[in-house]
Amino acid sequence: MRASSLTSKPIFIHLFVKPPLVPLLLAASFLDGFWTSGNLRTLMESISTDGLIVIGMTIVMIAGGFDLSVGAVMAMGGVAAIVLLPFGLPIGLLGAVFAGGLAGYLNGLQVTWLRINPFIATLSMMVIVRGATLAYTDTRPVVSLDENFLLLNGGRPVPLPFLVLVIVAILAHVALTQRPWGRHVYAVGAGELAAAMSGLKTARLKRQCYVLSGVLAGLAGVLLASRLGTGSPIIGEATPLIAAAAALLGGASLRGGEGSVAGAIAGLIFVGCLINVLNLLDMPSYYQRMTIGGLLLLLVVTDGTLMRLQPR
Amino acid sequence: MTSMTALGFRSWRIGYLPAIYIILIVVIIGAGLTSDRFLLPSNLIAVFQQAVITGIVALGMTIVLIGGQFDLSTGAVVMMSAVMALLISPDSAVAAILAVFIPILAGAAVGVVNGLAVYAVRANSIVVTIGMQFLIVGLVLAAVSGQHVYPENLAASFRAIATTRIFGIPMPVVIFAALVALLSVLMSKTVFGRHVYAIGGDIETARKAGIRVIQIGTLTFALSGALAALAGVIIAALVGHVDPTAIAKYEFPALTAVVLGGTSLSGGEGRPAETAAAILVVSVITNLMTIMNYQYPVQLLVQGILLTGAVAFYAYRRGHA
Numbered sequence: 215m216r217a218s219s220l221t222s223k224p225i226f227i228h229l230f231v232k233p234p235l236v237p238l239l240l241a242a243s244f245l246d247g248f249w250t251s252g253n254l255r256t257l258m259e260s261i262s263t264d265g266l267i268v269i270g271m272t273i274v275m276i277a278g279g280f281d282l283s284v285g286a287v288m289a290m291g292g293v294a295a296i297v298l299l300p301f302g303l304p305i306g307l308l309g310a311v312f313a314g315g316l317a318g319y320l321n322g323l324q325v326t327w328l329r330i331n332p333f334i335a336t337l338s339m340m341v342i343v344r345g346a347t348l349a350y351t352d353t354r355p356v357v358s359l360d361e362n363f364l365l366l367n368g369g370r371p372v373p374l375p376f377l378v379l380v381i382v383a384i385l386a387h388v389a390l391t392q393r394p395w396g397r398h399v400y401a402v403g404a405g406e407l408a409a410a411m412s413g414l415k416t417a418r419l420k421r422q423c424y425v426l427s428g429v430l431a432g433l434a435g436v437l438l439a440s441r442l443g444t445g446s447p448i449i450g451e452a453t454p455l456i457a458a459a460a461a462l463l464g465g466a467s468l469r470g471g472e473g474s475v476a477g478a479i480a481g482l483i484f485v486g487c488l489i490n491v492l493n494l495l496d497m498p499s500y501y502q503r504m505t506i507g508g509l510l511l512l513l514v515v516t517d518g519t520l521m522r523l524q525p526r
Numbered sequence: 527m528t529s530m531t532a533l534g535f536r537s538w539r540i541g542y543l544p545a546i547y548i549i550l551i552v553v554i555i556g557a558g559l560t561s562d563r564f565l566l567p568s569n570l571i572a573v574f575q576q577a578v579i580t581g582i583v584a585l586g587m588t589i590v591l592i593g594g595q596f597d598l599s600t601g602a603v604v605m606m607s608a609v610m611a612l613l614i615s616p617d618s619a620v621a622a623i624l625a626v627f628i629p630i631l632a633g634a635a636v637g638v639v640n641g642l643a644v645y646a647v648r649a650n651s652i653v654v655t656i657g658m659q660f661l662i663v664g665l666v667l668a669a670v671s672g673q674h675v676y677p678e679n680l681a682a683s684f685r686a687i688a689t690t691r692i693f694g695i696p697m698p699v700v701i702f703a704a705l706v707a708l709l710s711v712l713m714s715k716t717v718f719g720r721h722v723y724a725i726g727g728d729i730e731t732a733r734k735a736g737i738r739v740i741q742i743g744t745l746t747f748a749l750s751g752a753l754a755a756l757a758g759v760i761i762a763a764l765v766g767h768v769d770p771t772a773i774a775k776y777e778f779p780a781l782t783a784v785v786l787g788g789t790s791l792s793g794g795e796g797r798p799a800e801t802a803a804a805i806l807v808v809s810v811i812t813n814l815m816t817i818m819n820y821q822y823p824v825q826l827l828v829q830g831i832l833l834t835g836a837v838a839f840y841a842y843r844r845g846h847a
Contacts, residue, residue: 341826348822511657
C-alpha cells in the first residue's frame with residue numbers, strides 16, 4: 215500500500231490529523247499515572263457520559279442545527295432520575311429520558327415551526343431548563359444512596375456506561391450510514407430546500423434529531439448522577455462546548471451535511487484525554503475552561519477558513 | 527425617520543409609539559400595584575442601578591445584533607474589566623484614570639478579535655463568542671488564582687465614577703442615559719450607523735455596494751467589548767471589590783432585553799432606545815421578584831421564558847407580516 219493512500223484513509227486521519235489523537239496519547243505516556251487502570255477507568259467513565267451527548271450533537275449538526283441546551287438537559291436528567299427513584303429504577307430512567315426528549319422536541323418545534331435560529335432557540339431552552347432545575351432543587355444537589363441506581367455505573371473492568379456508549383454509537387453509525395433515515399438527515403443538512411423539493415419531510419427529520427439529542431443528554435445525566443451518587447443542578451456548563459469541539463474535531467461542520475459518528479468519537483477521545491491530562495497535571499479547573507474555550511475558538515475559525523477556501 | 531423606513535425598519539408599534547414603551551408603563555404600574563415597596567425612592571434607584579449595568583452591556587449587544595451577529599462574550603468581558611480595574615489598584619488619581627481606560631481598551635481588543643473571527647474569517651458568531659467567554663473567564667481566574675480581588679486603598683476619585691450623584695441621580699444612571707442618547711444618534715444619524723443597518727439587512731448587498739463590511743463589522747464588536755468593559759469598571763467602582771467566580775452572567779438578561787426591545791435576530795432592525803426601555807422592563811420584573819422573595823433560580827427561569835417568548839413572538843409576527 216502506498217503511503218499516500220494510507221494517509222488518505224479516514225481511520226488514519228481520525229487517529230493522526232483531525233484530531234491528532236495518537237500524538238496526544240504518546241505525549242500523555244510521559245505523564246506518570248496516565249496508563250494506570252484507575253485513570254483509564256476515570257477516562258472511560260467521563261468519555262461515556264460526554265460521548266452520548268457528542269453523538270446527539272453530531273446528528274443535530276449533520277442536520278444543519280446546533281444544540282446549546284445539552285448541558286442543562288443533562289443536569290435535569292440526573293435530577294429527574296433521582297427524584298423519581300422512589301417509584302422504581304425504570305420510572306427514574308424513563309422519566310429522565312422523557313424529560314430530555316421533551317426539551318429536545320420543544321427545541322425542534324422552535325426551529326421548525328417558528329423558524330428560530332437554532333443557536334438562539336437552544337440557548338433560551340438552556341436558560342429555561344437550567345432555571346427550572348435550579349428552582350425545583352432550590353440550587354442544592356439531590357442525593358441518592360439507592361444501590362441499584364449506583365450499580366448503573368458498575369461493571370468491571372469496563373464500566374457499564376461505556377458499554378451503553380458503544381451500543382449507542384454503533385446504532386447511530388448504522389442509522390446514519392446504512393439506513394435511508396441517515397441519508398435524509400445528511401440531505402437536510404446539506405441543502406434543506408433541495409431536500410424538501412425531493413419530497414423529504416425536512417421539519418419532521420429535524421425535530422427527530424433534536425429529540426434524539428435531548429434523549430441522549432437525559433440518559434447521560436442519569437449515568438452521570440449514578441457515577442456521582444448525586445444529581446447536581448449546576449453541572450454541565452461546559453458540556454455543549456466540549457460536545458461542539460469534539461464534533462467539529464471529528465469532521466462535523468456548522469454548515470451542516472457533514473460529520474460522522476466515528477469522527478465524533480475520535481474527537482471526543484481527544485478532548486477527553488486533553489482534560490484528563492490537565493487533571494493529572496493538577497491544573498485548577500479554570501485552566502480547563504480556558505483550554506476548552508481556546509480549542510473551540512480555534513476550531514470555529516478553522517471551520518470558517520475552510521468555508522472561505524472552498525469555491526462556491 | 528424616513529431613512530429608517532427606507533432601511534426596512536419596522537418595530538412592533540401601537541399607533542406611532544413602539545410597543546415596548548407601553549409595555550414598560552404597564553409593567554411599572556403593575557409593579558406599583560403589586561407591591562407598595564416598589565415605588566419607594568430607594569427601591570427605584572436600586573432598579574435603575576441594576577438596569578444600568580446590564581443596560582450598558584445590552585446597548586453594545588444591540589449594535590452587534592443590528593449588524594446581524596451575536597456577542598455572548600460580554601458577560602466575561604464585564605468580569606475581566608472589573609478585575610483589571612481593581613488589579614491596577616487605583617490609589618491615586620492617575621492610576622484611577624488608567625484603571626478606567628486600560629480595561630476599556632482591553633474590552634475593545636477582545637471585541638476586535640471576535641469581530642475579525644466573525645467578519646474576516648466568517649466563523650459563526652455565537653460559537654466564537656461563547657468560546658471567547660470560556661477563554662476569558664479561564665484566563666482571568668488563572669490570573670487571580672480564583673481569588674477574591676480586594677484592593678486595600680482605592681482612590682476616592684475612582685469610587686467617584688460610580689458613587690457621585692448629579693442632582694440626586696447616581697452617576698451610572700447619567701452615564702447610561704448619555705450612552706443611550708449618543709448611540710441613538712450614532713445609529714440613526716451617521717454613516718457608520720447606516721452601514722451597520724445595511725450589513726445586518728443583507729451582508730452580500732452591503733459588500734457589493736462598497737461598504738467596508740469587515741472594518742465596520744469589527745467596529746461593532748469592538749464597541750460592544752468596550753461598553754461591556756465600561757460596565758465592569760462601573761461595577762468595580764461601585765462595589766470596590768470583586769469575586770470573579772460569583773459575578774453574574776450579564777449576557778442572558780442583556781440578550782433578553784435586546785430581543786424584547788425588538789432588535790431582529792437576523793439583523794438590520796433595532797434601536798438603542800428601545801433596548802433601554804426593554805432593559806427597564808426586565809429590571810422591574812426582576813426587582814419585583816426579589817421583593818416578592820423569588821430567588822435567582824426562579825428569576826433565571828422567568829428570564830428564559832421571557833427570552834423564548836420574545837423570540838417566538840417576533841418570529842411569529844415576521845412569519846405572518
